[in-house]
Structure formats: C-alpha cells, structure tokens
Amino acid sequence: MDIRATKRYLRRELLARRAQVEDRAVRSAQIAHHVLALPAFQAAYAIHCYLAIGSEVETAYLISAALTQGKAVVVPVVTDDGRLRHSWIRDIDMADFTTGSHGTLIPRRIIPALPGDWDLTFVPLLGFDRQGYRIGYGKGYYDQLLGAATTYAVGLAFQAQECPFIPHEPHDRRLDLVVTEEGVGEIVASPSLPLLSL
Numbered sequence: 001m002d003i004r005a006t007k008r009y010l011r012r013e014l015l016a017r018r019a020q021v022e023d024r025a026v027r028s029a030q031i032a033h034h035v036l037a038l039p040a041f042q043a044a045y046a047i048h049c050y051l052a053i054g055s056e057v058e059t060a061y062l063i064s065a066a067l068t069q070g071k072a073v074v075v076p077v078v079t080d081d082g083r084l085r086h087s088w089i090r091d092i093d094m095a096d097f098t099t100g101s102h103g104t105l106i107p108r109r110i111i112p113a114l115p116g117d118w119d120l121t122f123v124p125l126l127g128f129d130r131q132g133y134r135i136g137y138g139k140g141y142y143d144q145l146l147g148a149a150t151t152y153a154v155g156l157a158f159q160a161q162e163c164p165f166i167p168h169e170p171h172d173r174r175l176d177l178v179v180t181e182e183g184v185g186e187i188v189a190s191p192s193l194p195l196l197s198l
C-alpha cells in the first residue's frame with residue numbers, strides 16, 4: 001500500500017477511535033492542566049490554537065486561561081476560497097463566532113494574523129507517533145502552517161490516538177511535543193536523524 005492510501009486508512013480508523021474516547025471533557029481538562037505547566041506555554045507571548053470541533057481535544061479553557069494571563073491568541077480560519085488564514089481573538093465568547101468551512105468555528109470579525117506573529121502553535125491531531133509525526137484531516141493545512149512559521153508545535157491528543165508509526169512524506173512537519181491526558185510525551189529522535197551516527 002502506498003503512503004497516501006495508508007494515511008487514508010489510518011485517518012478513518014483514528015477518527016473512529018477518537019470518537020470512542022470516553023469522558024473527553026475530563027481528559028481535555030487534564031490536558032489543559034498539563035499545558036498550563038509547560039515552560040513553553042508560560043514563556044509564550046502569543047499562541048495559535050484551534051477551536052475544537054467533533055471529538056477533538058477541547059481548547060476553550062486553555063484559550064481562556066491564556067487570555068487571562070495576558071497572552072495574545074490567534075485562531076485558524078479557513079476562508080471561502082479554501083485557504084488557511086488566521087485571526088486574533090480578544091475573548092472566547094461563543095456569540096463572537098460563526099461556522100466556517102468544514103464545520104470549524106471562526107470569528108465573526110477577522111483581525112488578520114500572519115505566521116511568525118505567534119511563538120507557540122497547538123495542533124489538533126487524529127493520530128501521532130513518538131517521533132512527533134502526526135496525521136490530521138488530510139488537507140495539509142497544518143503541514144503548510146508549520147512549514148511557514150518558526151513556531152514551537154505542540155500536539156493535543158488523547159492517549160488512545162498514539163500509533164506505533166505514522167507514515168510520513170517529505171512535506172510532513174514533526175511536532176515538538178505531544179500533550180495527552182497522561183502528561184507530556186517526549187519526542188524521540190528519528191532514526192534518520194544524524195544523532196544516531198554520532
């Protein structure tokens with residue numbers, strides 16, 4: 001099977017697996033708790049964070065805590081032309097959001113932000129492996145984003161989404177960390193990195 005087909009298969013499996021995770025709200029609160037203790041979070045001046053849809057790890061509490069701590073917050077916005085853009089938000093009052101493409105929540109009033117404006121990006125996942133490879137909905141938006149900006153990338157996932165191996169292609173960007181309800185997962189060096197030849 002080629003990589004694309006394997007990813008498609010994994011995506012279906014992982015979506016079903018994530019939807020079956022019990023107590024997602026409780027687990028999301030535990031994940032938020034771990035994130036708030038991260039030095040990278042505490043040091044961040046501005047964060048980029050998705051607004052959860054479907055069975056994703058919830059982020060409302062995390063975003064609200066960041067705003068309360070005086071951090072600036074950016075959310076992704078897929079516009080009608082299908083491109084990924086970004087908007088600053090000042091608070092997280094649901095009345096200020098509407099439904100955008102793919103069922104995502106987007107601010108009613110867009111205040112444009114650009115990659116490079118924030119130092120920490122929270123990435124929604126369908127699956128991840130210990131090398132920091134991830135799989136998302138398959139539109140390539142986050143690969144593009146992480147490729148465009150110098151940002152620390154933290155994946156948010158339930159532990160059930162960990163896979164032994166996520167196949168990857170040259171455009172795939174690795175995460176710096178993955179936080180699950182069980183804690184902060186260390187990313188192990190890829191065997192293809194020069195580390196092993198030292």
Ligand SMILES: Nc1nc2c(c(=O)[nH]1)N(C=O)[C@@H](CNc1ccc(C(=O)N[C@@H](CCC(=O)O)C(=O)O)cc1)CN2
Pocket residue numbers: 050051052053054055056076077078101102103104124136137139140141142
């Ligand atoms: N919360 C969130 N916002 C995000 C993303 C994401 O993965 N999650 N994106 C990441 O790229 C971008 C939007 N891209 C997306 C691309 C495809 C689907 C998608 O296939 N959605 C399913 C329904 C998902 C569900 O209900 O669990 C669908 O439309 O069938 C969603 C978002 C930017 N905003």
Ligand SMILES: Nc1ncnc2c1ncn2[C@@H]1O[C@H](COP(=O)(O)OP(=O)(O)OP(=O)(O)O)[C@@H](O)[C@H]1O
Pocket residue numbers: 007134135136137138139140141142143144147171172
């Ligand atoms: N930096 C990029 N530039 C152009 N195309 C890209 C880039 N990154 C990914 N793509 C394209 O996007 C598609 C989806 O990529 P991939 O299978 O890695 O999705 P994914 O990582 O699951 O999705 P996402 O990033 O949306 O969560 C692929 O067809 C790929 O060719």
